[in-house]
Amino acid sequence: MIENRPGTTAIAHTVLLLGVLAVGFPVYLAFVASTQTSAEIVQNVPMSLLPGSHLLDTYRLALFGGETSYGSRIPPAGRMLWVSFVTAIVIAVGKIAISMLSAFAIVYFRFPFRGLVFWMIFITLMLPVEVRILPTYKVVADLNMLNSYTGLTLPLIASATATFLFRQFFLTVPDELTEAARIDGAGPLRFFKDVLLPLSKTSMAALFVIQFIYGWNQYLWPLLMTTTEDMYPIVMGIKRMFAGGDAANEWNVIMATAILAMIPPALVVVLMQKWFVKGLVDTEK
């Protein structure tokens, strides 16, 4: 659009600002709440919108756990962050590795029932974790994988979406490149490593960002299959902080934990943004 009218610019900016406000205000609210004591939050209605002076206390409590002024026990978020981080990384890396290899097989090898295999993978797109959660639970429980990283990640690693994405990408790689590699004497795995892998870098980065966040945000599955506190991921940990019944919520600590939980995915997005956008937009092969 090469239009330049001050009116439209003003409207565009207003809409954008409203959008930023809608997204940004709750985050700001969480941050402000995390800098106050829980007593301050409860007593001042509505809550003060200026940051308080207990930032360090709250975050120390949230990260390392301990007793609050009300006497309730806060589990350390540090451990939960670690569990979430490992889970998200394993899921993201595992998904990329497995789907790349299966896409490689589907695109470059002629084997019996190749079409059937592809469609079976494709059909699983219709079966998200939630649909198959009970049978999956049964299998994982029978394999003694409850409360383990394997149990947390393995059932989530297979990915039809990523396989499909890589398949589409591999199909755009010119056949001559494969043939040139064959003439150069590169075997299938060598070709995969030396040619396909470097060409897929941007797609891999984009997928990594998406899948890391997918792994980080897992809630239902860990809720079902973790029963010990040392295997709780952070997203579950936040939920568990809400006291049941009449007990008071430690809003400041909950908000601090929420902020802590937001930081890693935000960092991944910010740090990989350049690659991410390139991976989604880039068409030059």
Next chain:
Amino acid sequence: MAAIEFNNVIKRYGTGPKANQVIHGVNAEVKDGEFVVIVGPSGCGKSTLLRMVAGLEEITDGTISIGGRVVNDLEPAERDIAMVFQNYALYPHMSVFDNMAYGLKIKKVPLDEIKARVDKAAKILELGQYLQRKPRELSGGQRQRVAMGRAIVRQPQVFLFDEPLSNLDAKLRAQTRLEIEKLHRELGITSLFVTHDQVEAMTLAQRMMVMNGGRMEQFGTPEEVYHRPATTFVASFIGAPPMNLLTGVEGVREGVVLGVRPEHLRVVDSGGWPLQVETVEMLGAERLIYGHLGGAQGPWTILRMHETEAPPASGQTLHVVPLEDRVHGFDAASGRRIES
């Protein structure tokens, strides 16, 4: 360096009654160090034949040998060949140097030798200053040279070119053609060059293989192919504009097709064949006269005139005679040349 032998080479896709045969038994021998151009219209099987030599297509029947060794069951890398592709097929993420060195690295050639060979090839192709660039930072002609460099450094017994010039513009094409010719003169490596462009074929070939519908129609030097076309197909495919193929004109026997190239028709004052002129095309150095022999219903005939000659007007009737020793006879049924 090596000779290439085609021994009743057949290519079929699929099996059983639905099989589609695209190459119908090619027999030919390419001599050691020879530059052979395979030329034909699209779909004639010329690229398939080349890819069978490269090992990118299976050979259904018959044998291909390179340097006396039957290569039917060898992987492309084991055949000691190098190929230049139409779209260059350079590895986009590798520098020019790595593109050229990749095959050697896989063969585990020592690094200093790789460097020496790449440097030498880069010098021949004047690519020295681009070695660290990526293919996308190069122009089409430079990419083509890198693709050739990649072939040279392998020091193969045979070069295979699959329409390497068709992605270049006309000027660059002529220039690259000369470079390929020079390269062949210097290195003397047996080369197979596939093209659909007869100018490329005529200028580059020491011998050319004219193909049509999966069959080799003629295999000979450009002179032979031009002066003694083996079939009506070759006669009409090689030479622009194509040879006039005449039937039922005065003095031609029944069952014989008479072939006369447009440049071998002469205008005379009287006698000869009457040619009714329809259109005149000015090409610069010459004019093409399109007309009908023997009245308006006769066959379409083209006559080539030098621009210094006075052009005829449309509707005018010219009298033309063919040059005595430039007339070709073909059997009307088989299309084969009749030796006189």
